[in-house]
Amino acid sequence: MTIVKLENIGLRYGVGAEVLRDVSLTLEEGAFHFLTGPSGAGKSSLLKLMYLAQRPTRGLISLFGHDIATTSRDKLPALRREVGVVFQEFRLLDHLSTFDNVALPMRVADVREKDIKKHVTELLAWVGLKDHMSARPSTLSGGQQQRVALARAVITRPRLLLADEPTGNVDDKLAVRLLHLLEELNKLGTTIIMATHNEGLVRQFGHPRICIEGGHVEQMGPLRPARGGAIRVEGKIT
Amino acid sequence: MSMFSLRHHSDLPLDKDPGTRFLPWLIAFMVYLAALSIVATSLMQSLSARWERGVSDTLTVQIPAAASVNKDQTQIEEALKILRAHPAVVLAEPISRSHVLKLLEPWLGSGETLGDLPLPHLIDVSLRRSIEFKAQNVRDKLHIIAPGATIDDHRIWLDRLVRMSHTLQAGAYIVLALICFASIGTIIFVTRTGLAIHQDVIEVLHLIGAQDSYIARQFGEHALYLGLRGGFLGLAAAGPTFGLFAYLYRQVDSSLLPQIDITPLQWIIVMSLPILSAFMGYITARSAVMRTLARMV
Numbered sequence: 038m039t040i041v042k043l044e045n046i047g048l049r050y051g052v053g054a055e056v057l058r059d060v061s062l063t064l065e066e067g068a069f070h071f072l073t074g075p076s077g078a079g080k081s082s083l084l085k086l087m088y089l090a091q092r093p094t095r096g097l098i099s100l101f102g103h104d105i106a107t108t109s110r111d112k113l114p115a116l117r118r119e120v121g122v123v124f125q126e127f128r129l130l131d132h133l134s135t136f137d138n139v140a141l142p143m144r145v146a147d148v149r150e151k152d153i154k155k156h157v158t159e160l161l162a163w164v165g166l167k168d169h170m171s172a173r174p175s176t177l178s179g180g181q182q183q184r185v186a187l188a189r190a191v192i193t194r195p196r197l198l199l200a201d202e203p204t205g206n207v208d209d210k211l212a213v214r215l216l217h218l219l220e221e222l223n224k225l226g227t228t229i230i231m232a233t234h235n236e237g238l239v240r241q242f243g244h245p246r247i248c249i250e251g252g253h254v255e256q257m258g259p260l261r262p263a264r265g266g267a268i269r270v271e272g273k274i275t
Numbered sequence: 276m277s278m279f280s281l282r283h284h285s286d287l288p289l290d291k292d293p294g295t296r297f298l299p300w301l302i303a304f305m306v307y308l309a310a311l312s313i314v315a316t317s318l319m320q321s322l323s324a325r326w327e328r329g330v331s332d333t334l335t336v337q338i339p340a341a342a343s344v345n346k347d348q349t350q351i352e353e354a355l356k357i358l359r360a361h362p363a364v365v366l367a368e369p370i371s372r373s374h375v376l377k378l379l380e381p382w383l384g385s386g387e388t389l390g391d392l393p394l395p396h397l398i399d400v401s402l403r404r405s406i407e408f409k410a411q412n413v414r415d416k417l418h419i420i421a422p423g424a425t426i427d428d429h430r431i432w433l434d435r436l437v438r439m440s441h442t443l444q445a446g447a448y449i450v451l452a453l454i455c456f457a458s459i460g461t462i463i464f465v466t467r468t469g470l471a472i473h474q475d476v477i478e479v480l481h482l483i484g485a486q487d488s489y490i491a492r493q494f495g496e497h498a499l500y501l502g503l504r505g506g507f508l509g510l511a512a513a514g515p516t517f518g519l520f521a522y523l524y525r526q527v528d529s530s531l532l533p534q535i536d537i538t539p540l541q542w543i544i545v546m547s548l549p550i551l552s553a554f555m556g557y558i559t560a561r562s563a564v565m566r567t568l569a570r571m572v
Contacts, residue, residue, distance in 0.1 A: 090482055092572055110569075111486070118484035128479050132288040141286060145485035189483070 038066045039102065040197050040228045041087055046096035048082055056082045058252040060096070064230070066196070069223045070256075071239045072232040074249035080232040081125065083249060084199050087230070088122045089113055101196065118146055121190030121227075123200040127182050129174035129189070135161065136170040139188045146193060160188045164218065180211040187215065191222055198222060200231040204238065216242050236260070286480060287473050287490075289497040294465030298498075302505025302556070303512065305458045306548045309451055310513035313545050314520070316447040317537045323440035326433050334400050334410070334430065336367075339423040340393035351396050353420040358398065361413060363406035370397040458552065462502075462559040466494055470567050477568075487568040495561035502556030506549025513545075 046060040056079045064070065072080050085091040086098060089105065098105040100116055108116065121142075129138050136157055143153045161167050164184040174182055183203055190198060200219065204212035216231075216238055223229050230247070233239060239246065243259040289295065338354055341347045351369055358367035375394055376385075383392075402408050410428045417424035470477065480490055537545075544551075 088482060090478075090572060113572075114484045114486045116484075117482060122482060128475070130286070130476055130479065132291075133286065137286075141480070142483045144286065145480060145483060145489050193484075 039099070040064050040066050040068070042097075042099040043086070044097040044099075046086065046093045046098065048079075048086065048091065049094050055094070055252055057086075057093075057249075057254070060252075060254045062247060062254055062256055064197075064228055066228055067223070067226055069220070069229045069244045070231070070247050071242075071244055072230050072247045072249065073234070073236075073239060076234070078249045079252055080249055081201055083247075083254070084122075084201050084230070084232060087197070088120050088199050089117055114145075118142065118193055119196045121193070121195035121198040123183075123186045123190045123198070123203040125201040125203070125205060127174075127186035127203075129182060129185055131173055131175050134171050134173060135166060135177070135185050138174060138185055139192055141189060142193045156192060157188075160192055164188050179207045180214075183207055183211065183215060184218075187218060191227070194225075194227070196226075196228060198227050198229045200229070202232050202234065204233060204235055209235075209237070212238055213241070285493045285497065287469075287476055287493050287497075289469055289473070289494065292465070292469050292472060294468055295497075295501065298461065298465050298501045299505035299508065301461055302458060302502050302552050303509035305454050306506045306509025306552050307512050307516075309454050309548055310510060310545050311516065312447045312451045312454070313541055314517060314537065316444055316451075317541050319440050319444040319447065323437050323444070326437045326440065332401055332404075334402065334408075335427040336398040336400060336417065337425045337427065338396040338398070338417075338421045340395055341421075347396060350421040350424075351398070354398060354417055354424065357413065357416050357420070358400055361408065363402050363408035364400055365403050366399075366401040368399050370399050372396075455555070458555065459559050462498055462556050463563045466498065466560040466563045467567070469494060469497075470564060478571075481568070481571055487565055490568060491561045491564035494564045495557040498556035498560035499553045502553035503549055506552040509552075510546070510549055 041062070041064040043060050043062050046057055047055050048057040048060075049055045060083065072083065074080050082091065086093055087100070089100070092105075101119060103112075103116060105113075105116075130141070133141070139157045139161060140153045143156065148156075158167070158170070161170055164187060166181060166184055166188070169177060169181060174185060177185065183206075186203065187200075190200070198219070204215055207215070212235060219229055219231065220242070240260045245259055246257045248255045248257050336354060336358065338347075338350050341350055355367055355369070358364050372394065375397055379394075410426050414424070414426050417426070477490055
């Protein structure tokens with residue numbers, strides 16, 4: 038099944054030049070793509086279109102088979118719940134505990150508190166944060182915040198996971214651990230797009246790429262791993 | 276000083292907003308003024324009801340004292356005939372001289388010499404509302420049998436009083452409406468401030484799939500709690516004011532002022548002001564947020 042389909046998308050902010058030009062791409066269910074390109078190339082803008090934070094200036098976006106242009110506004114939240122997002126700066130809510138941050142998508146989906154407690158506790162244990170459920174995000178390390186953000190993005194088992202440079206503020210070891218977590222999710226059926234600058238990770242994990250440059254997009258195959266370039270992570274992935 | 280201590284689940288830290296501190300006090304003041312306005316309105320209603328009864332019912336005919344007692348008696352009987360023949364007159368009865376003297380006692384004293392004064396004869400006339408009473412026509416007829424006879428038509432000055440009372444009532448309603456508008460404006464301002472302060476949080480909630488109503492409900496519930504607290508505070512302050520007002524009212528001559536009749540409906544409205552203010556807060560905040568969020572993608 039086609040998860041995301043973009044046809045001749047153009048995007049400009051205000052009266053400026055187009056950030057994205059004639060972008061067309063199709064993502065099938067279960068795919069894992071890296072979104073690469075230089076800073077300012079439009080990676081975040083492309084992701085914003087996919088998580089429905091932005092409307093294109095022109096062109097068509099189809100998400101899970103729904104044409105966004107013709108979908109009524111009150112049906113968009115239900116579509117957004119099918120999309121998990123790991124924001125570049127995580128965007129955790131600092132006045133809420135780790136537990137409540139992860140529970141947010143379930144609460145907005147009106148899930149019973151009993152079920153929320155069960156699922157959030159399980160997921161926080163899976164990402165190794167069982168002992169930090171009451172902690173405020175500001176008291177957590179960068180890696181821990183990253184995992185909270187990931188847990189929040191996947192708690193509702195979204196069909197599409199968009200990660201906007203989630204490894205930008207963490208060291209390589211944590212970045213690799215995150216990638217392993219994403220791969221596990223991908224094996225469970227979640228379609229994943231991860232924007233990154235980290236060429237090492239792109240080479241090491243070998244997933245196909247969506248390359249964006251000058252507002253144009255090209256779907257490309259995986260980069261070949263560089264000899265001895267892999268980042269080794271020892272121990273259990275948590 | 277923060278009055279807000281009641282905790283309720285919210286994804287938005289609205290409790291810490293600057294507006295949270297002053298809004299309950301402001302609502303308390305508004306509820307206090309609203310309660311006073313309602314009581315003032317009921318006072319005006321009581322006054323005008325009493326005056327309106329006077330307006331519609333009665334007038335007094337004055338027959339000047341004649342040269343002899345016999346002539347006096349004849350004039351009064353003729354006047355009574357004229358009055359009782361009018362279809363609008365329900366009752367026309369002469370007021371006894373002793374009663375007239377008693378009425379004049381506060382001004383003229385109670386000396387025996389008063390009995391010698393040539394006092395005019397008074398006839399108390401009760402009218403029925405349904406039939407028009409043209410005072411001038413009756414006055415002309417009375418002049419034929421008793422030159423100088425006058426009709427004190429209470430309706431003229433009582434009508435002015437009633438109009439004044441109605442104007443004051445309308446003023447009280449306008450004050451109530453202004454209080455409502457001011458409260459709504461303040462709640463909208465506080466809500467918009469909250470929206471601006473928590474823009475990031477709202478955006479995150481929006482992007483993870485929160486319906487507008489989910490976010491608006493949190494603002495609405497917050498305004499509801501603030502409105503409820505402010506409302507009860509205002510009502511608590513209005514209680515002693517009513518007590519003081521009632522005490523001062525009792526000190527005034529009861530013949531000048533009527534008993535205030537606060538109807539059960541007015542009592543219900545006064546007692547439910549905190550709930551009304553809370554409900555108004557909920558609706559106002561919720562709709563303000565819904566309108567703002569509708570502009571988001």
